[in-house]
Every structure is written in C-alpha cells, then in structure tokens.
Amino acid sequence: MKTPALSIRNYPFSDLTYYGKLYPNFGYVIMDFTTNEFDNRKYEFNLKDNKTNKFNGYGFATMKQGGTNAGEMSNGALIRRVQLPQSYFNKADAVFEEIKKEANLALEAQNKALIIKEKYKKKICKDSVKVDFMDNNEYKAICHEDEKIAQLKIKIDAKLAQINQAKEVKRKQMGQERAIKAQEAQAQAAQRQAQAAEQANFNQAMQNLNNDLQMQQLNNNLMMYNTMPKRYDVYLH
Numbered sequence: 001m002k003t004p005a006l007s008i009r010n011y012p013f014s015d016l017t018y019y020g021k022l023y024p025n026f027g028y029v030i031m032d033f034t035t036n037e038f039d040n041r042k043y044e045f046n047l048k049d050n051k052t053n054k055f056n057g058y059g060f061a062t063m064k065q066g067g068t069n070a071g072e073m074s075n076g077a078l079i080r081r082v083q084l085p086q087s088y089f090n091k092a093d094a095v096f097e098e099i100k101k102e103a104n105l106a107l108e109a110q111n112k113a114l115i116i117k118e119k120y121k122k123k124i125c126k127d128s129v130k131v132d133f134m135d136n137n138e139y140k141a142i143c144h145e146d147e148k149i150a151q152l153k154i155k156i157d158a159k160l161a162q163i164n165q166a167k168e169v170k171r172k173q174m175g176q177e178r179a180i181k182a183q184e185a186q187a188q189a190a191q192r193q194a195q196a197a198e199q200a201n202f203n204q205a206m207q208n209l210n211n212d213l214q215m216q217q218l219n220n221n222l223m224m225y226n227t228m229p230k231r232y233d234v235y236l237h
Contacts, residue, residue, distance in 0.1 A: 006102045012156055013163060015039075019099045025050055028095045033064075038170060040064055045092040046073060060084060060092070 002024055009018040015036035021028040031044045046059035054076035061069045070084045123129070125143035130136050 006099050008099065008103045013159060019096060019103075021095050021099055022048075022050065026056075028092075029055075030092070030096050030099070037167075038174075043096075045096075052076075058082065058084060058088065060089070 004027075005020070005022045007018075007020045007022070009020070010016070015033070017032040017035075019030040019032065027048045027050060029046050029048045031041075031046075033039045033041045033043065040063055042062045042064045044059065044061040046055040047057035048054065049056045052075065055073040056075065058070065058072055060071070063069065068089075069081070071078045071081050073079065121142060124140060129140070131139050
C-alpha cells in the first residue's frame with residue numbers, strides 16, 4: 001500500500017476544516033465544526049471512496065453537547081444507524097492525531113520558508129539592486145506581492161463583513177425562535193400547574209363533601225337515637 005497523503009483544508013469564507021488521510025482508493029475524512037456556531041456537530045468522521053468521491057462505510061459524528069451518532073453510509077447516503085465498537089473510535093482518534101502532528105511539522109517548515117523568503121525580499125527589493133541576466137521588473141516582481149495581497153485582503157474583508165452580517169441576522173432569528181419556544185414551554189408549564197391545581201381543588205372539594213356527608217349521617221343517627229322511646233325495666237321483689 002502506498003504512503004497515504006495527509007492534508008488539512010480550510011477556506012476563508014467557511015467555518016469548516018477538513019482533515020484527510022488519503023490512499024489511492026479510499027480515504028479517511030474528518031470534518032471539524034468546532035468554530036461553526038450554528039451546527040450541533042463537533043467532528044464528523046467518514047470513509048470516502050476516491051472513485052465516486054462519496055462516503056461509503058461506517059462513520060460517526062461527535063456532538064457538541066456530548067455523545068455520538070454513528071451510521072453506515074452507501075454512495076453518500078445514510079442507510080442505517082449502528083453502534084460502533086470503541087476500537088473504531090480509537091482508530092479515528094489515531095488518524096486525527098496523525099494528521100494534526102504532520103500538519104504542525106508542515107506548518108513549522110512553512111514558517112521557516114517564509115522567514116527565508118522575507119530575508120530574500122529585503123535583499124533584492126532595494127532600489128539599488130538591479131540585474132542584467134533577465135528583465136529587472138520580472139526579477140523583482142516578488143517585491144510587489146504585498147501590494148497584491150493588500151488588495152486581495154480588502155476584497156476578503158468585504159466578503160467576511162457580509163458573512164458576519166448574515167450570521168448576526170441568523171443569531172437574532174435563532175434567539176427569537178428560542179424565546180418563542182421558551183414562552184411556549186412556560187405557557188404549557190403554567191397550564192399544567194393550573195390543571196394540577198384545579199384537580200387538587202376538585203379532590204379537596206370531594207373530600208370535604210364526603211366529610212360533610214359522613215358528619216351529616218352521624219348527626220342523623222344521633223337524632224334518631226334521641227327520638228326513640230326510652231325503655232324502663234321494673235323489677236318486682
């Protein structure tokens with residue numbers, strides 16, 4: 001089996017990060033939702049068929065509130081829920097850690113390369129530096145990349161502002177929905193309390209009525225006893 005390719009992909013306009021360990025025919029794909037405030041998933045682990053570019057096999061999602069949802073995928077669609085053994089989760093954790101470890105090493109190498117690049121730019125981007133073995137402007141084109149990056153940043157910031165505005169609208173909408181649900185829950189709780197109180201009052205009223213009837217029956221019995229003719233026994237000696 002060939003050495004797998006490890007990768008991390010993220011995008012400036014997305015709150016989702018992809019981690020991949022890819023073999024020629026299949027790959028492990030981990031999606032990180034931790035920065036996506038509107039998704040209840042934290043991580044999702046799947047197996048991808050490289051021929052169809054769709055998920056196949058067993059996968060699972062770790063939820064932000066705790067717990068996992070696992071299932072079997074076929075051609076990108078969930079076909080059934082399953083319970084996976086702990087060894088499967090351990091395998092997924094090992095893959096995740098492997099990718100992050102290699103990514104950190106790559107990031108360190110990239111940072112070192114950027115340091116070397118900046119030193120090179122400082123060396124050749126002086127006005128006094130000129131070359132004759134090629135067009136001088138082409139040779140020093142790297143000296144103007146900061147200007148291009150700054151222009152690109154303006155466009156990116158404008159797009160991010162739109163995204164953040166849309167997120168704020170969604171936050172308010174979700175807040176209103178939560179408030180409505182909370183009010184409905186309070187109303188239902190109040191209704192249940194009122195019904196319970198009404199039932200308790202009814203039960204108490206019935207108990208009082210039973211007590212009154214028993215007392216009335218006792219009084220009636222006493223009255224009947226008092227109105228009965230008295231018996232006198234006379235003894236003759």
